[in-house]
Amino acid sequence: MRRILVTSALPYANGAIHLGHLFEHIQTDIFVRFQRMLGNECLYVCADDAHGTATMLLAEREGTSPEALIDRLRGEHAADFRRFHISHDNYHSTHSAENEHYATLIYNRLKEGGHTFTADVEQLYDAERGLFLADRQVRGDCPRCGAADQPGDNCDECGATYDAVELVRPRSVLSDAVPQLRRSEHHFVDLPQFQGFLEDWTASGPVQPEVANKLAEWLDSGLRPWDVSRDAPYFGFPIPDAEGKFFYVWMDAPIGYMASFKNLCDRTTGLDFEDFWLPQSGAEVHHFIGKDIVNFHCLFWPAVLAHAGFRTPTRIHTHGHITVDGKKMSKTRGTFINAGTYLEHLNPEYLRYYFATKMSASVDDMDVNLADFVQRVNTDLVGKVVNIASRSASFIGQRFGGKLSASVADEDLWAEVAGARTALADLYERGDVGRALREVTALADSANRYIAARQPWKAINDPARRDEAHGVCSLGVNIFRALVVYLKPVLPAMAEKAEAFLQVPPLAWEDAATPLLDHAIAPYEPLFTRLDRKALDRVVAATRAEAETQAEAETATTIGMEDFLKVDLRVAQVVAARPVTGADRLLELELDVGDHERRVFAGIRSAYAAEDLVGRLVVLVDNLAPRKMRFGTSEGMVLAASHDDTGVFLLAADSGARPGMRVT
């Protein structure tokens, strides 16, 4: 028996559980349930990632304490997962006594081992809010290309990477204040020391090949020391012997896996933390993560563990991201679907099944397609697999006293179905769940073909062929039972209903090897109903509505007339327009504003051809501060309406308006 500890990445405590979290947890849960069906000891722990500036600021905005906020969210998250049948053995929090213990212990051991140091860092400080700003919390002009309003780590326009302190005209996204440069002492883990260790570890096979390539890139370019401290105010654990310093959230987040497990051990007899986490442990540790957090799990985490006296992970299973209809999940498109919204309208097992059909051992992204979702569930699952039980069982109940035949009617077919369990187990073990489900569907096809060929509905009325019909229908039920075994990691609730129908104890993997003979079953009741496309549309509509409510709440602050009048809006006529070479989205416009002219770069090239604009009347923000761009200086802004990806629509003045007229 293998002893296996499994984790999913910790959801962050600043929002609800959505499709992305669900994909990962469903993937993990399928692995876990499969291992348990094999008879392995498999423990599955997770937690909320509670620390960091983001939770602190969200709590402040909601007028509550960080502790109250994270408690509330942890409760919501755990409930959402439970309703999706995610079988966590423990769902803890990184803001816990266990986590503080291990974070401190690990840090101290790294320090004692000479793997840490301190150094002064110059960082931008928001004096208005009284805190240091992360790179993404500062925006300004790109120091290389001059593009306006770029984040503090790299430029979206030209792709340059830089430090936030290099930004031209920086401002804080929290308060809009101009940040000050301040010096602060930070604590580092000396990652370059672990270069050789990580090269060996990566090569020893715990990650997928694509991930190994990515890691090789980082290792080849040389590791840099890892800054693991943050200045107060910060919501996190204090660093020992360092006044006003806290552990960076990514320092204590993976340790949260250990803490959650420790918390489970403390209330479970016979479960020992050290059996799983000491270097000589014979147990396995598996992490399931998204490709966006590979660096934390495959560089920092194993290095930190190994140098603090713990074992390293057995395997890190990295998955790709989800797109919906080819695009990133989006609130305005209604595809940023929260777990709670989904559950109001649909059975969670539909989603488990559909996601499962998409799972593979690679890190490819997966496209979720709503039409495909409906079709997969209805055709493959209901139409093929469940249909086998449905079309066989009624005869067993009505004509054969609810009893299955005493022998197998077609040994070859049964051998095909029962014999698939080895290959299927291998696919589940490797994480190739989508392929496993395709195999299961193919087995269902074989069964349906067999039943159609033998026509039990005709044979049953011929006394000479009555036994044959009994045998065919009984084999149908037995094949269905084997398929339920194969699907049970994906569809635990359906499997439970099937077990009641079959009148058997909980099915284990090896039960697929032996048929039920001369066995009484219960009357058949529909096990799984079809997925209604309208219900799915309601989920999308509800999601879109939530997004709109939220957007309104964010912009509904009223302003006085005096604020509005600060904006000098003018009618302007397009004198000349041309595309900007080197920029995909920009048009350069020359505008007549009555007594003066303006040159403006407008991001409307996707919607308007330059020649069509000449002569048009537009509305211009005349007193907008000039912006230096890569291609020149833009002296104003032309007003246009836009919503998400529906397009850009210029505002126009009706005929009769003259260039230079004030717009109020």
Add this chain to the structure above:
RNA sequence: GGCUGCGUAGCUCAGUUGGUUAGAGCACAGCAUUCAUAAUGCUGAAGUCGUCGGUUCGAGUCCGACCGCAGCUACCA
């Protein structure tokens, strides 16, 4: 910008080390069937394998450039 991947029928995907006419499921069309939750079976149509160029007797597969998508680029988490 650099990097890791991906781009194959309307949709979702398979295509092992380059080897004959490129596969599956779904959707679609026709036929059959009626036991089954309009569920099943058979047949069919559908692809310049992102674009351009190269290597080779031979390229979906190898190489290069470009386009598109996703992610990373270490202080968003």
